[in-house]
Amino acid sequence: MTPRPAGRGPEAREGATSGTEVPMDVHEAIATRRALRSLAPAEISDELIRDLAAHAGLAPSCANNQPWRFVFVAAPDRLEAMKSVFSAGNRWCHEASLMIAVVSRKEDDCVIRDRDYHLFDTGLAVAFLMLRATELGLIAHPVAGYSPDRTRDVLGIPAGFDIITIILVGRRAPEPNPTLSPEKLEAESRRPERLAFEEYAFLDRYGR
Ligand SMILES: Cc1cc2nc3c(=O)[nH]c(=O)nc-3n(C[C@H](O)[C@H](O)[C@H](O)COP(=O)(O)O)c2cc1C
DSSP: OOOOOTTOSGGGGTTOOOSSOOOOOHHHHHHHOOOOOOEEOOOOOHHHHHHHHHHHTTSOOGGGOOOOEEEEEOSHHHHHHHGGGBOGGGGGGGGOSEEEEEEEOGGGSOEETTEEOHHHHHHHHHHHHHHHHHHTTOEEEEEOOBOHHHHHHHHTOOTTOEEEEEEEEEEEOSSOOTTOOHHHHHHHHSOOOOOOHHHHOOSSSSOO
16 A cells, blocks of 8 residues: 555644645546556555545534444455355456445434435545545445345345445556456546536526
């Protein structure tokens, strides 16, 4: 794992919102992150796992409820067991050095009339984790293509917790994964297109 530069731990920035601009490289992490699928082995240390968890844990949450829970899977036999949970199109996931199951449940976060916040808050934490992984030179790719039932069995996740995503972590492989479909192969070299501003951002009132 790339050592964290001194003074740049998650705790080092506390109270940094002084109202003046401080040099940061948030843009670079956001622009660099990619959901790549051709993974090569990465060294997974306890320090790395704690680092990723610590950055995720700094995410905001409704009433500071912190509903996110992560199961970090790095032991070879557990990674092997996890291979059975992925859908056929996600065969590339088998190459991950670290798999992170992300779970949360409704009762651990705000429910304001018909608004449940646990998925939203957990998504924020996942974004922070992925950006930190990107900063460390790692791929951190979230997927939805897995069996929640099998994942629950393999990892012993209690009933009542939603299994929201599994994040696959590794280094970028120099060669494309041979199991990728032509579209996914294309996405290895070119970021899939995004909506135009007008399609998702509105001024003063919803719509055009
Ligand atoms: C919730 C979620 C589920 C996803 N599920 C899968 C998946 O099952 N398999 C896969 O190959 N990619 C999956 N992806 C990756 C997306 O396809 C990818 O993020 C998108 O195409 C944009 O590419 P980019 O992240 O490299 O910009 C998922 C991403 C998210 C956020």
